Amino acid sequence: MTKNETFRFWIKTYLCTILLGVAFVAIYVALEEPIYYWDFAAYFDIFNQQGVLLVEDPVRWLRLLRGSIATDDYSTAILAPLMPFYLLFGGSRLSYVAGVVAVYLVPTALFMGRMSYMEAVSETSPSWGWPAVWIAAFLYTPFWAATLRGWPDIGGCLALSAATYFLWKSNFLTREPVISGIRVGGYLWLAFMLRRWYAYAGIGGGISAAFFCLFQAAKDRDFPVLLKAALGGVCALLVVAGAALAFQQPLILRILWTNYGDIYSGYKTTLASQLDQVVSRLSYVNWLLIIFGLYISFLRRNRFSLFCAVASITTFFLFTRTQDPDLHHSMPMFLWLFPAYAQAIVAIVSMPALRSRLSAAIIVVVAGLAFLGTFFPIGRQLLSPINYVYASQGILPLHLDSMSEYKRLTDDLTREMRPEDRFAVFASGSVMNSWLLFALKRSLYPHIEWPCQVDSRDGFVPDTLKSRYAVVTDPPVTHLQSGAQLCVTLSNQYILDGKGIGTAYRRLAEYKLSGGVTGYLYEQTRPVSKAEVDALYTDFRKKYPSWITPEW
Numbered sequence: 001m002t003k004n005e006t007f008r009f010w011i012k013t014y015l016c017t018i019l020l021g022v023a024f025v026a027i028y029v030a031l032e033e034p035i036y037y038w039d040f041a042a043y044f045d046i047f048n049q050q051g052v053l054l055v056e057d058p059v060r061w062l063r064l065l066r067g068s069i070a071t072d073d074y075s076t077a078i079l080a081p082l083m084p085f086y087l088l089f090g091g092s093r094l095s096y097v098a099g100v101v102a103v104y105l106v107p108t109a110l111f112m113g114r115m116s117y118m119e120a121v122s123e124t125s126p127s128w129g130w131p132a133v134w135i136a137a138f139l140y141t142p143f144w145a146a147t148l149r150g151w152p153d154i155g156g157c158l159a160l161s162a163a164t165y166f167l168w169k170s171n172f173l174t175r176e177p178v179i180s181g182i183r184v185g186g187y188l189w190l191a192f193m194l195r196r197w198y199a200y201a202g203i204g205g206g207i208s209a210a211f212f213c214l215f216q217a218a219k220d221r222d223f224p225v226l227l228k229a230a231l232g233g234v235c236a237l238l239v240v241a242g243a244a245l246a247f248q249q250p251l252i253l254r255i256l257w258t259n260y261g262d263i264y265s266g267y268k269t270t271l272a273s274q275l276d277q278v279v280s281r282l283s284y285v286n287w288l289l290i291i292f293g294l295y296i297s298f299l300r301r302n303r304f305s306l307f308c309a310v311a312s313i314t315t316f317f318l319f320t321r322t323q324d325p326d327l328h329h330s331m332p333m334f335l336w337l338f339p340a341y342a343q344a345i346v347a348i349v350s351m352p353a354l355r356s357r358l359s360a361a362i363i364v365v366v367a368g369l370a371f372l373g374t375f376f377p378i379g380r381q382l383l384s385p386i387n388y389v390y391a392s393q394g395i396l397p398l399h400l401d402s403m404s405e406y407k408r409l410t411d412d413l414t415r416e417m418r419p420e421d422r423f424a425v426f427a428s429g430s431v432m433n434s435w436l437l438f439a440l441k442r443s444l445y446p447h448i449e450w451p452c453q454v455d456s457r458d459g460f461v462p463d464t465l466k467s468r469y470a471v472v473t474d475p476p477v478t479h480l481q482s483g484a485q486l487c488v489t490l491s492n493q494y495i496l497d498g499k500g501i502g503t504a505y506r507r508l509a510e511y512k513l514s515g516g517v518t519g520y521l522y523e524q525t526r527p528v529s530k531a532e533v534d535a536l537y538t539d540f541r542k543k544y545p546s547w548i549t550p551e552w
């Protein structure tokens with residue numbers, strides 16, 4: 001094909017893929033109850049705030065965008081390319097998620113899919129290999145899991161894909177080391193700028209590249225080439241450091257003085273648990289294909305697939321030293337596992353004993369079943385007899401059972417509270433939390449006393465004990481491992497049992513919440529005494545000796 005024909009082909013492919021992606025998003029969002037809280041709501045709310053600001057004052061929007069890049073842990077820069085969707089389609093959930101799919105997810109899938117296919121294919125491979133790889137990349141569930149939850153982190157994967165491409169095409173920075181190093185460094189910084197924790201992926205990819213470069217130099221006995229690689233690596237590091245200091249100096253200084261291992265200790269479990277979390281995000285069939293792809297890559301010396309796999313594994317072990325990898329954190333790990341997946345697809349479609357069209361169709365069906373079973377309730381129900389075809393961790397549309405009970409709770413709070421009254425929620429999980437009640441009834445915002453959520457990050461918030469009303473649950477609701485949220489569980493239990501600080505409260509109402517959890521609304525009948533606060537902090541100090549009892 002000519003360049004114009006090739007360009008038109010990719011534009012058509014891109015547009016058709018977007019239309020299909022938006023259709024999936026529309027179905028998914030329609031199945032959700034529009035109650036978004038925590039990270040489900042964070043960037044969605046900012047998307048709307050940024051859109052309003054852009055319409056009202058574009059200059060101020062640009063100024064605040066620059067400030068966010070310089071100082072914020074999670075900058076708004078990742079939302080800037082989505083602003084046309086706000087201007088054209090408004091600030092709905094569909095507009096937001098569809099924008100993430102069109103701007104980030106589809107290009108990432110096409111880019112990594114094409115790159116993986118070109119490195120896996122041989123001259124004798126049938127043409128049906130590419131459509132199968134393309135569809136498998138588009139339906140790759142790790143790309144969609146965080147995206148459908150409202151997290152735009154796939155944007156970092158697009159930048160990381162570009163860095164991977166230039167790193168590989170330069171033979172690990174040994175060809176045109178200066179230019180290649182500048183390109184790779186620029187894209188690595190872009191990934192970091194969009195999402196701070198992509199720094200782990202950058203380091204993981206760098207370690208993998210260094211290992212493969214050293215191995216190849218030793219094998220070829222071409223040690224002078226290492227000087228070129230070192231020059232390219234220095235150029236990449238200078239670009240990353242220079243851009244970070246030029247545009248993000250306040251953030252970099254804060255990162256250097258922050259012990260994230262301590263702050264996020266509540267989010268960290270055992271290695272076995274971390275591995276189980278990652279394994280649960282792909283179906284067993286997908287994992288078998290990846291393992292098969294790695295085996296074929298080793299036999300066929302597909303160094304690209306093996307390099308990416310080592311980068312993925314290295315990133316996992318680097319990241320999990322700080323915390324468990326959530327859906328968005330594991331994206332670069334799964335991004336770098338896709339080349340092995342693609343190698344397996346190409347190998348299966350290329351088998352002489354199989355009809356290429358039939359084997360490609362089977363691959364597409366497997367990818368479709370994984371997508372259907374992972375994200376849609378009806379798919380999970382229908383495919384339950386063969387549940388190995390979809391991920392064990394379902395990312396189903398957000399839903400609350402007993403919605404009437406939640407509405408009754410928010411109505412009771414609204415009715416009982418005077419303008420000066422506040423309430424605290426001693427629960428932090430998907431069944432109950434402050435942000436959930438705020439999402440249900442925005443008018444509650446001025447009355448919320450925002451509590452501690454994670455001991456190691458927040459510490460206890462004493463002012464919650466000065467709120468007139470308290471919401472507690474039985475059993476206590478948390479979202480981290482046992483013992484990481486004592487600021488929630490101890491206060492909750494004291495109030496439930498009517499002991500210590502709990503003697504200052506009386507129960508007003510009871511609610512049957514989701515998951516068999518019972519919620520209670522309490523009113524403070526007298527101020528909590530200093531002795532009761534001292535007793536609470538005595539219990540806190542059994543695990544956190546540095547916590548100091550506040551003046552009361």
